[in-house]
Amino acid sequence: MTNTLVPQPYGLRLEMMLARGLSPAEALALIRRGDAAALGERVNPELNWEGFVVYAQANDDRIAAALQDGYAFPFLTIGGMKNLLSIKFGLAEERDYRYAEGRIEGLRLTADDLAAFRRMVPSYWQFALTEAESGGGPDRTGTAEIAIEMDQRGGR
Structure with missing residues (x-):
């Protein structure tokens, strides 16, 4: 880290x-x-x-x-997060995930990509596992579906 x-x-x-x-x-x-x-x-x-x-x-x-x-962002806007998903992982809104009311939903990442992404994103963005393949949890070959939203306690 x-x-x-x-x-x-x-x-x-x-x-x-x-x-x-x-x-x-x-x-x-x-x-x-x-x-x-x-x-x-x-x-x-x-x-x-x-x-x-x-x-x-x-x-x-x-x-x-x-x-x-590697590095992390000290502050990351939702637009920055969407850009990061596009640049780093080739993912696009509506095709690969949905964005509504300040929340990204339906985002699927491999366990390795999810770990890399989480290391970069500030802690005020909360990740929630919504579905996983490969036996109930993401593993090296499986993927996880996640939702991301800002912590409602104020962001930073």
Whole structure:
């Protein structure tokens, strides 16, 4: 488990880099070049990478640790969570899960993906197992259906 915290916009950009097939070492080398245009070309030309480059240069150790050992979001909005599900796992609202009244429902993840996702998401998001395959609980080969909602005690 990691203690490295990365703000939502920058963590999502790291996930985009990894989703594009860059290894953590390749991503770190590209980030350290400080070339926003190259990041745009290689990862996503529709995003402005300038702010990310400034953040990464000021937080090199944090970015390196996040890529090497993983990270968590200190704060994650529902929109950020939907983006994370899309970027990291290729999941889309309505096709792979439902969102209504502040709650994600019907989300199916493998046990490994669920564990990785839970490590990243702040603790004010509550996960509830709604269904599991493979003998009543998620295992390495099974999947779990979960619901996620914000803790009603105030979020943070």
